[in-house]
Amino acid sequence: MTSLTPTATAGPVPPAAELDLRADFPILARETAGRRLVYLDSSSTSQKPQSVLAALDDFYRQHNANIHRGVYPLALEADALFEGARERIAAFVDAPVRSTVFTSNVTAAINLVAYAWGRTNLRQGDAVLISEMEHHSNIVPWQLATQATGAQLRYLDVSEAGTLSLDQLDEELARGDVRLVALTHVSNVLGTINPIAAIVQRAHAAGALVLVDGAQAVPQMPVDVGAIGADFYAWTGHKALGPTGIGVLHGDAALLEAMPPFLAGGDMIESVTRQRSTWKELPWKFEAGTSMIAEAVGLGAAVDYLGALGMERVREHERSLVAYALEQLGGIEGVGLFGPPRAEDRGGVVSFVVDGVHPHDVAELLGRENVCIRASHHCAQPLMAKLGVAATARASFGPYNVRDDVDALVGAIVKAQKVFA
Amino acid sequence: MADDLYRDFILDHYKRPRNFGELEQHDLDAHEFNPLCGDELGVQIRVDDGRIAELRFNGHGCAISQASASIASEELVGMPVEEAATLDADWLFELLGIDISATRRKCALLSLKVVRHAITGEGSWPLAATPDGHPDR
Numbered sequence: 048m049t050s051l052t053p054t055a056t057a058g059p060v061p062p063a064a065e066l067d068l069r070a071d072f073p074i075l076a077r078e079t080a081g082r083r084l085v086y087l088d089s090s091s092t093s094q095k096p097q098s099v100l101a102a103l104d105d106f107y108r109q110h111n112a113n114i115h116r117g118v119y120p121l122a123l124e125a126d127a128l129f130e131g132a133r134e135r136i137a138a139f140v141d142a143p144v145r146s147t148v149f150t151s152n153v154t155a156a157i158n159l160v161a162y163a164w165g166r167t168n169l170r171q172g173d174a175v176l177i178s179e180m181e182h183h184s185n186i187v188p189w190q191l192a193t194q195a196t197g198a199q200l201r202y203l204d205v206s207e208a209g210t211l212s213l214d215q216l217d218e219e220l221a222r223g224d225v226r227l228v229a230l231t232h233v234s235n236v237l238g239t240i241n242p243i244a245a246i247v248q249r250a251h252a253a254g255a256l257v258l259v260d261g262a263q264a265v266p267q268m269p270v271d272v273g274a275i276g277a278d279f280y281a282w283t284g285h286k287a288l289g290p291t292g293i294g295v296l297h298g299d300a301a302l303l304e305a306m307p308p309f310l311a312g313g314d315m316i317e318s319v320t321r322q323r324s325t326w327k328e329l330p331w332k333f334e335a336g337t338s339m340i341a342e343a344v345g346l347g348a349a350v351d352y353l354g355a356l357g358m359e360r361v362r363e364h365e366r367s368l369v370a371y372a373l374e375q376l377g378g379i380e381g382v383g384l385f386g387p388p389r390a391e392d393r394g395g396v397v398s399f400v401v402d403g404v405h406p407h408d409v410a411e412l413l414g415r416e417n418v419c420i421r422a423s424h425h426c427a428q429p430l431m432a433k434l435g436v437a438a439t440a441r442a443s444f445g446p447y448n449v450r451d452d453v454d455a456l457v458g459a460i461v462k463a464q465k466v467f468a
Numbered sequence: 469m470a471d472d473l474y475r476d477f478i479l480d481h482y483k484r485p486r487n488f489g490e491l492e493q494h495d496l497d498a499h500e501f502n503p504l505c506g507d508e509l510g511v512q513i514r515v516d517d518g519r520i521a522e523l524r525f526n527g528h529g530c531a532i533s534q535a536s537a538s539i540a541s542e543e544l545v546g547m548p549v550e551e552a553a554t555l556d557a558d559w560l561f562e563l564l565g566i567d568i569s570a571t572r573r574k575c576a577l578l579s580l581k582v583v584r585h586a587i588t589g590e591g592s593w594p595l596a597a598t599p600d601g602h603p604d605r
Binding site: 184187249405407408411412421422424431437438466467 | 472474505529530532534591
């Protein structure tokens, strides 16, 4: 029998060629002291492809003008680029354009909701439900909002396996006082991918609103904001191959309409008299002051790049890298891993500790090999307390990482262990 | 392995820290955090005749913060309390004798900060006299 397609008798099918995008990311060509850059801190911020750098450069060289004001041709170009980017950014996550608000980052997006919705709607006797795996950006705004309104702040536990319990969610919702559930889509420490659509369904059935922190999700997996159905979904550009200084808040249009503005001032008004003002329509009502114009254009180029790759492919690549990293790191004696054991259940991040070596020292020693990881509480101190550590070391992946990077990580950890042996 | 930061003497103080633990009686104490990494360090001091008679650190942290506390403790015991409160970052860096990057300086200075806090009631970061780096950042 002759066939060009591999058959079961032809032995194991070789793995598909590994995705290798390094040539698209100029910074990855950089060497320090003769060592190539092994960048494993993408949960913190991602590197940028050439197309994003070119879009930023082109904007400032060719199209720079303020938006929403000028009638001259250059200003119209800037307008079109800015609003065109918004359309592509919204489409990238299947969200309506009208309720896609630009903010400076996720922290600003959550604060927008905590102030404009939280302080207007929360009352004594109400509760905001978050979880132990939240980033400080989804904890502290709710501490302030609940303190200011007399509402209660409650937490869902993180299990030993690094997951949330839907049963506990149901119990909390059954208490009848939860007005808002604010949860991360993907944990920046454990990597846990939360069953966010199921959570939204249950919360809505109980009459609670849902805010999702999608900072770690949007850069590495397909996200359909419409299908998830959350009332607020926030993410940030710089973790998704875009520039710093731009975040995105997708909100339910009716809720956004009903909310007062957050920041007030230029560009967000319809008319201003001496004592009173009226607001622009959505989404501009929430975009006070000159916007992050070049950054929006840059993020537009970033989602174009990710869209062309295909987020299914990005997700599969990062899943495969995490599976390899879990296997390799798990094989080093004295290395402890956090988070769900199966790569299928987690995003592109692996937190770990090395016996006898503080995470800071691990990161410093790895840095000498030009292996860049993060060592800290990862802005998740309540989670660190739950895990019983002050800090962890964390390697996190972007679409441009390859298996060689994991090998470099493993080699550098073994070397660090020798220093402290 | 030769290493400018992780020298044998730093690692020795990290693995076998001097003057760590609790004092049965103490006159001064304080507790401080490093906001960068969540490390924490406490100190208890017994004062006798205006001098630090006994001192114990407690807490957890990286090799630099723990070794720095241990090494400093050997100099601090016997020192007039007033003098200990005025020690600056350069005193400690000279004592350690290693190059510390700007981001790790707070690790090293946590010990001085907590001692300063215990004595003066205020935990400000000790500044370097030389404007190199940003220990107060």
